[in-house]
Amino acid sequence: MIEKLKFFLGVTRNNLWQFRTRNLFSVTIICLSFLTVGIFLSLVNNLRATARGLAANMSIVFYLDRDLAPEAVEAIRQEISRPAFVEQVGLVSPEQALERFRTNFPDLADVVAGLKGNPFPPSLELRVNARASASQEVAAFVEGLKKRPGVTDVLFNRDWVEKMQGFSRLAGAVGAFLGGILILTSFFIISNVVKLNVFARKNEIEILRMVGGTNLFIRIPFWLEGITLGLLGSLLSLALLFVVIRLFPVYLGASLGALQELLRFRYPDPGQVLALLGGGAATGFIGSATSVSKFLKV
Amino acid sequence: MIELFHIWKQYQKPYWALSDVSLQINDGSFYFITGPSGSGKTTLLKTIFREILPTEGQILINGVNILKVPDHRIYTLRRSMGIVFQDFRLMFHKTVFDNVAVPLQVLGVGRKEIRRRVFATLQKVNLHQKMWELPGRLSYGEQQRVAIARAIVNNPEIILADEPTGNLDPELAFEIVSLFKQINKQGATVIIGSHDRELIRHFGDNILFLQKGKIVGKEAHA
Numbered sequence A: 001m002i003e004k005l006k007f008f009l010g011v012t013r014n015n016l017w018q019f020r021t022r023n024l025f026s027v028t029i030i031c032l033s034f035l036t037v038g039i040f041l042s043l044v045n046n047l048r049a050t051a052r053g054l055a056a057n058m059s060i061v062f063y064l065d066r067d068l069a070p071e072a073v074e075a076i077r078q079e080i081s082r083p084a085f086v087e088q089v090g091l092v093s094p095e096q097a098l099e100r101f102r103t104n105f106p107d108l109a110d111v112v113a114g115l116k117g118n119p120f121p122p123s124l125e126l127r128v129n130a131r132a133s134a135s136q137e138v139a140a141f142v143e144g145l146k147k148r149p150g151v152t153d154v155l156f157n158r159d160w161v162e163k164m165q166g167f168s169r170l171a172g173a174v175g176a177f178l179g180g181i182l183i184l185t186s187f188f189i190i191s192n193v194v195k196l197n198v199f200a201r202k203n204e205i206e207i208l209r210m211v212g213g214t215n216l217f218i219r220i221p222f223w224l225e226g227i228t229l230g231l232l233g234s235l236l237s238l239a240l241l242f243v244v245i246r247l248f249p250v251y252l253g254a255s256l257g258a259l260q261e262l263l264r265f266r267y268p269d270p271g272q273v274l275a276l277l278g279g280g281a282a283t284g285f286i287g288s289a290t291s292v293s294k295f296l297k298v
Numbered sequence B: 001m002i003e004l005f006h007i008w009k010q011y012q013k014p015y016w017a018l019s020d021v022s023l024q025i026n027d028g029s030f031y032f033i034t035g036p037s038g039s040g041k042t043t044l045l046k047t048i049f050r051e052i053l054p055t056e057g058q059i060l061i062n063g064v065n066i067l068k069v070p071d072h073r074i075y076t077l078r079r080s081m082g083i084v085f086q087d088f089r090l091m092f093h094k095t096v097f098d099n100v101a102v103p104l105q106v107l108g109v110g111r112k113e114i115r116r117r118v119f120a121t122l123q124k125v126n127l128h129q130k131m132w133e134l135p136g137r138l139s140y141g142e143q144q145r146v147a148i149a150r151a152i153v154n155n156p157e158i159i160l161a162d163e164p165t166g167n168l169d170p171e172l173a174f175e176i177v178s179l180f181k182q183i184n185k186q187g188a189t190v191i192i193g194s195h196d197r198e199l200i201r202h203f204g205d206n207i208l209f210l211q212k213g214k215i216v217g218k219e220a221h222a
């Protein structure tokens, strides 16, 4: 088994070397395609992480009617606590609110002092599970409560989270689109290069048939060839991606100013690295397999 | 045993390259197929090798109808045969060693064993000194011997050879046919297409005369 694998790898190595120029060309194309995918992937990684950070710090504040009886407040509290995505609900009394205002804005102490009575209504502060915070479910929940008697106003600042998520979705879509096109291109390049290799070795293939080679025996080297090309291309693209992520902040980052935060790259995680390599190998294999089954009449 | 039943082969109308050839070749025979150029020797050998399909007729090898063997199973048939084509069909970017090694590689024989057998076979055709040369740098006669070595390296039951001595000087031709004869004595069936009368007279146990695709004579000397 190992002897056989060694044999086929040896054949593959010789074959790759025999047509090194065109094989190098296809490795380059695959590398550039996967580099594009990788760059978008790391961009999306960063945007996602930023959005997650924002969402984790987000809270919703329900301002209540000042004259509400404690039982009614408790009823609202119960109702608000019910959905699964609510992590924590805290009641802020008018006194606490005033105290907070005082500590947060000491410069405005005079203004507060000049007021007669406490201008702050009681409120319920609620923390939402970070994953659900930008979901439609939460928005609907908030909308519903706005109309509830006893609730006077709702403060729900989810704009940034939504923007971030929209951004990351956009980047993801552009990346998927571009990447898809480029990977499709890689696929065609590989299948054409393998086709050329099949044609170039027609004589040899005929001889293999003549001496009793099975279809599998003839095909395996071509498959391995495609897999090697794909794997080499994606491996090279990963190396380049890490270089780009390393060097980008140094050379371009500073000139971007505020955008720097958004245009930062985050290294792909091990799962994504494996996916990129696997994608390369799969592209190579499928590219060569389609070509081989099409042009190797057997 | 190789049995041909009413084989007809037409490449282009209206010529018949083979017409109504029926033949029975017993295991262990030594057979010459002869006839003028264009008489159908190559066509007959290629038909037995199932490289080409006859227009009509049936061929049984050891009772198996080879025309009914599906394409993806032909390898089983090919592994029991060694063939020397008139045009050699060598891989010119590979060494003599690699060319002779293919029939063994296809069988999954181990590397050491391949080395041993390839060397031994190249010795038989007196080409072991050129083992690491590329075929393009050999003379025609030497290339022909590479093709012969490849045909016999895996000890096939049946050897088909099309003009295997066409490019050899009489002495070497004699030697090569002696080699075939020797392999035949070890049990292989050997079928040689040739128009070298000298050799045929000397070696021919069984001779088949073809003319315009028809069998015009058979001779058997025991």
Ligand SMILES: Nc1ncnc2c1ncn2[C@@H]1O[C@H](COP(=O)(O)OP(=O)(O)OP(=O)(O)O)[C@@H](O)[C@H]1O
Binding pocket: B011, B012, B015, B016, B017, B035, B036, B037, B038, B039, B040, B041, B042, B043, B044, B086
């Ligand atoms: N591929 C082909 N296409 C068309 N006609 C062919 C083809 N191969 C052979 N023929 C014809 O079939 C006939 C028999 O050819 P074949 O090659 O079998 O003769 P041969 O006895 O081997 O001749 P030679 O001694 O010259 O090798 C010839 O008339 C030839 O023109």
Ligand SMILES: [Mg+2]
Binding pocket: B041, B042, B043, B086, B162
């Ligand atoms: Mg001929």
